[in-house]
Amino acid sequence: MDRDAVKSAKRAFEILELFDRERRPLALKDILEGLGYPASSGSALLKSLVALGYLDYDRDRRTYFPTMRIAALGAWVPDALFGDGALLGIMERLRAATGETVILATQSDLHAQYVHLLHSSEPLQFSVPPGARRPLAASGLGWCLLSAKSDEEIERLRRRINAEPDAGPPLSREALMSRVNEVRARGYAISKHTVSVGAGVIGAPLPPGAFGRVFAVGVAGPVARLEAKEDLILKELKAGVARLKQTQLERKGLYA
The missing domain is CATH 1.10.10.10 (Winged helix-like DNA-binding domain superfamily/Winged helix DNA-binding domain)
Structure with missing residues (x-):
């Protein structure tokens, strides 16, 4: 190259x-x-x-x-990825209900990449730009994205992550699958102090979008605020995922 x-x-x-x-x-x-x-x-x-x-x-x-x-150049991308705007509407509702930053992420090779953000109405201690990346196997939204994959796919990714020059201590299959299976069982992930000390994310995987793309949505902010609002955030997250699934079903019915 x-x-x-x-x-x-x-x-x-x-x-x-x-x-x-x-x-x-x-x-x-x-x-x-x-x-x-x-x-x-x-x-x-x-x-x-x-x-x-x-x-x-x-x-x-x-x-x-x-x-x-x-x-x-990029004017067509939001419609291609988000369709009729249902997903963006769900993100707006999440921010309005929680007052915290809402993040949409998708997989970018061995990372979870933030492709769209709605910033908090609360004072910001931690600010990340669109395009920021987080470790796929060591972040809340990364675990959400992995939860949609087969165990075999996850194992292949784990081996690639461990082979990276700056991978750090080897990531065990047991530790990673414990995180992923927790998301599969509960339908959401909670990460605290995982990437930045003092910051956290409460996120959930979304049903597959256009072109088979898999997304995860999360509410991010200082851990203390997330803990105080945890019940509200989880309630709004689950409602948002349910609305998106219903919208997709209705859309499929229109074109059946």
Whole structure:
């Protein structure tokens, strides 16, 4: 694999993600300092993105800004993944009822990746951006995603995780399956201090979505707040999963 090509691709997406965070025109200096890029390669990459039509360059102000081509690229994804909006509506209800951050996650190789977030109305101690990843076998939403797989698939993933260079202490089959079977039996997972000390997630697996994609939804926040609201969160989570299942059944009935 061409390492220079991989580095360029990675940096191109990092530039676009920087604009997503800043949401304003950025000068060359802002981008180089924000991402720690050397001036020569950073400038060349920005010129390439302008030539390809992904960034505009304002010569008077000497700033860059994404074009509508960026917006158009992903405009179809929410409809393809979430259909008629039932899932996003369930997430909105969860946030309104609990006042906490609501996360939608799916599997990305050996990780659970946060693909959509609705942030808490409560004061934030822990903030994660869309696209953040958590260990598939060592996080609450990861256990939820694994619960939808066969034991054989889970074992293959466990072996791959243990083979990673930075895997840490080996993960035993017994320990992982204990977590997964707990989710299968209860229908939800509770993780506390698992990834970040003081933070937790109460989550549940969702029925398969479009293209067979499997998602998990969770309510995240400081452990103390989650413990105080645990009964409410579980009630709303179970109701949300039930509504989504019913919506999917009704949709299948329309097209049967």
